[in-house]
Amino acid sequence: MKPVKYSKYNESENQVTDEKIYRDRRQVLKSLGFVGASSILAPYAHGIDWFSSNKKTFETSPLKYQAASSIADTLTPEAKVISHNNFYEFGTAKNDPAENAQSFKVDPWTLEISGECEKPITLNYDDLFTTFDLQERIYRFRCVEAWSMVIPWIGFQLSELLKKVQPTSRAKYVAFETLFDPQQMPGQKSRRIGGGIDYPYVEGLRIDEAQNPLTLLSVGLYGKTLPPQNGAPIRLVVPWKYGFKSIKSIVKIKLVEKMPPTTWNILAPNEYGFYANVNPQVDHPRWSQASERRITTGGLLARNRVATLPFNGYGEQVAHLYKSMDLRKFY
Amino acid sequence: MSNQHKIWLLKLIIHLFSMGLISLTYFNALNDNLGADPVEAVLHFTGIGAINLLLLSLVISPLVRQWKLSWLMQVRRLLGLYAFFYALCHVLSFWAFEIQFNVSLFFEEIIERPYITVGLVSFMLLMALAITSWSKIKRKMGKSWQKLHNWVYLAITLAVIHFYWSVKSDLTEPLIYFIILVVLLSFRKNKFIRK
Numbered sequence: 001m002k003p004v005k006y007s008k009y010n011e012s013e014n015q016v017t018d019e020k021i022y023r024d025r026r027q028v029l030k031s032l033g034f035v036g037a038s039s040i041l042a043p044y045a046h047g048i049d050w051f052s053s054n055k056k057t058f059e060t061s062p063l064k065y066q067a068a069s070s071i072a073d074t075l076t077p078e079a080k081v082i083s084h085n086n087f088y089e090f091g092t093a094k095n096d097p098a099e100n101a102q103s104f105k106v107d108p109w110t111l112e113i114s115g116e117c118e119k120p121i122t123l124n125y126d127d128l129f130t131t132f133d134l135q136e137r138i139y140r141f142r143c144v145e146a147w148s149m150v151i152p153w154i155g156f157q158l159s160e161l162l163k164k165v166q167p168t169s170r171a172k173y174v175a176f177e178t179l180f181d182p183q184q185m186p187g188q189k190s191r192r193i194g195g196g197i198d199y200p201y202v203e204g205l206r207i208d209e210a211q212n213p214l215t216l217l218s219v220g221l222y223g224k225t226l227p228p229q230n231g232a233p234i235r236l237v238v239p240w241k242y243g244f245k246s247i248k249s250i251v252k253i254k255l256v257e258k259m260p261p262t263t264w265n266i267l268a269p270n271e272y273g274f275y276a277n278v279n280p281q282v283d284h285p286r287w288s289q290a291s292e293r294r295i296t297t298g299g300l301l302a303r304n305r306v307a308t309l310p311f312n313g314y315g316e317q318v319a320h321l322y323k324s325m326d327l328r329k330f331y
Numbered sequence: 332m333s334n335q336h337k338i339w340l341l342k343l344i345i346h347l348f349s350m351g352l353i354s355l356t357y358f359n360a361l362n363d364n365l366g367a368d369p370v371e372a373v374l375h376f377t378g379i380g381a382i383n384l385l386l387l388s389l390v391i392s393p394l395v396r397q398w399k400l401s402w403l404m405q406v407r408r409l410l411g412l413y414a415f416f417y418a419l420c421h422v423l424s425f426w427a428f429e430i431q432f433n434v435s436l437f438f439e440e441i442i443e444r445p446y447i448t449v450g451l452v453s454f455m456l457l458m459a460l461a462i463t464s465w466s467k468i469k470r471k472m473g474k475s476w477q478k479l480h481n482w483v484y485l486a487i488t489l490a491v492i493h494f495y496w497s498v499k500s501d502l503t504e505p506l507i508y509f510i511i512l513v514v515l516l517s518f519r520k521n522k523f524i525r526k
C-alpha cells in the first residue's frame with residue numbers, strides 16, 4: 001500500500017456525487033423489490049423518491065484543525081465512510097443511517113460530563129469545537145463484523161476532557177450514553193427498525209483506557225463536521241477496539257466506580273464482551289476474526305482481505321493496559 | 332391466449348427478471364457502484380434471491396391445485412433452476428469475494444460456523460435437485476424422483492434457518508420468511524402426515 005497525502009482527499013465534491021450514485025443504485029435494486037422482504041411492499045414509495053431524488057442532505061461545515069502529516073494505509077473514500085454505517089438508531093441496514101438521518105438536529109446539543117469528578121461540566125454545541133484544539137487522527141477502524149476502514153477523524157483526546165473535570169479516586173470507569181430521542185431516531189421508536197436493542201445505547205471504558213492518548217472524541221471527519229450517520233455532533237473513537245465501542249451522538253459521559261453496562265454485551269453476552277479489543281485469536285462465535293476485508297476503492301474484484309492485527313495494530317500503545325489479563329476470558 | 336403461449340410468456344418473464352437482476356447486480360458490484368461494500372451487497376442479493384425463487388417455486392403447486400392452472404406446472408422447474416443458480420452465485424461469491432479463494436479459511440468457516448454448515452447442506456440438496464431435474468434423468472428415476480424432490484422442503488427450511496442465524500440482531504425479515512414458509516408447508520401437510 002502506498003502512502004497517501006491527506007490533501008489529495010480534501011476536495012470532496014466528486015466524492016459527494018459518488019455517494020449519491022451509490023445510494024441511487026441501491027435504490028434501483030430496492031425498487032425492484034429484491035433486497036429484503038420489507039422492500040417488496042414498497043416499490044411505489046421508492047419509485048417516488050427515485051424521480052425526485054433531491055432529498056435534503058445534512059450540511060457539514062469545514063473545521064480548523066492540525067492536519068495529520070501522512071500515513072501508510074490507503075484511506076477509505078469519504079463517500080464510503082459516510083454511506084456504510086452501523087447506527088441502529090436509524091435502521092439496521094448499512095445504508096439506512098445515511099438515508100434516515102439527514103434531518104437529524106445537532107444544534108443545540110448538550111454534552112454533560114458528571115459523576116465521580118471535581119469539576120463536572122456541560123458543553124453546548126459550539127463548545128464541542130472550541131474548548132480543545134482539534135487535531136486530525138487517521139485510524140484504522142475495525143468492525144466486529146470483520147470489515148474495516150481507514151478514516152481521517154478530527155477531534156481531541158478524551159484524556160484532555162477528563163483532565164478538565166478532574167476525576168476523583170473513585171472514578172474507575174467511564175460510562176457513555178447516546179441521545180435518546182425517538183422523534184428523531186426511528187430505531188428508538190420501533191423495535192423492528194432498531195434491531196430489538198433497548199435504547200439509549202450505552203458504552204463504557206476503564207478509566208485507563210479512556211485516558212490513553214489514542215482514545216479520541218471525534219467531532220469531524222475528512223476535514224468537516226461529522227454527518228449524522230457517523231455520530232454527529234460528537235462520538236467516541238477507540239481504534240484498538242471493535243467499532244461498536246465507539247459510541248455515537250453522545251449526550252452523557254459519567255465517571256463511575258463500577259463497570260457500566262454496555263449495549264451489545266447486554267444483548268448477547270456470549271458474543272460481545274465489555275473489553276471488545278480487536279483480537280485475531282478470539283473468534284466471534286459465528287465468524288472468524290483472524291482476517292478482515294478492508295473497504296477502500298475497487299469493486300467486487302478488489303483483493304481486500306488482510307490479516308487482523310492484535311489490538312488492531314495499536315498493541316505498542318495499548319497492550320500494557322491488559323498485561324495480566326486473560327483476553328480469551330475478557331473478550 | 333393459449334396455454335402454450337402463457338407458458339412461453341411466463342418463462343420469458345422469469346428469464347428476463349432473474350437474469351436481468353443478477354446481471355445488473357454483478358455489473359454494479361464490479362464497478363464499485365453497489366454501496367460501500369459490494370461483497371456484502373452481492374451476498375445479500377443472491378442469498379435472498381435464491382430464497383425468493385425457491386418460495387415462488389413452492390407456490391406453484393398449491394396454485395395449480397386451487398385454481399386448476401395446470402399449465403403453471405411447466406414453469407416450476409425453471410424457477411427451481413434459477414433458485415439453484417442464485418444459490419450457486421451466492422456460494423461462489425462467498426468463496427471468491429468474501430473469503431477470496433483462501434481454501435483453508437473456506438473449510439474452517441464451513442466446519443466451525445454452524446450457520447454456514449447449514450447453508451452448505453441446503454446448497455448440496457439444491458444441487459442434487461438441480462442435477463436430477465433433467466427430463467431424461469427424471470424419467471429414469473421413476474417414482475424415486477418425487478421422493479428425492481421432496482427434500483426441497485428440507486433445503487428451503489435450512490436456507491431460512493441459515494438466513495435467521497446469519498443476522499446480528501434484526502430478526503424481522505427472517506421471521507417473515509419463516510411465516511411464509513410455514514404457510515407454504517401447511518398446504519402440503521398431508522404429505523408430511525401420511526408418512
Ligand code: HEM
Pocket residue numbers: 371374375376377378379380381382385418421422425429447450451452453454457490493494497498
Ligand atoms: C456453502 C453454502 C453457503 C455459504 C458459504 C453461505 C454464506 C453466507 C454468508 C457468509 C452470509 C452472510 C452475509 C453477510 O451478512 O454479510 C450468508 C447470508 C445469507 N445466505 Fe448464505 N451461504 C450458503 C448457502 C446458502 C443457500 C443455499 C441459501 C439459499 C437458498 C442462502 C441464503 C442466504 C441468505 C438469504 C442470507 C442472508 C442475506 C441477508 O442478510 O440479507 N445461503 N450466506
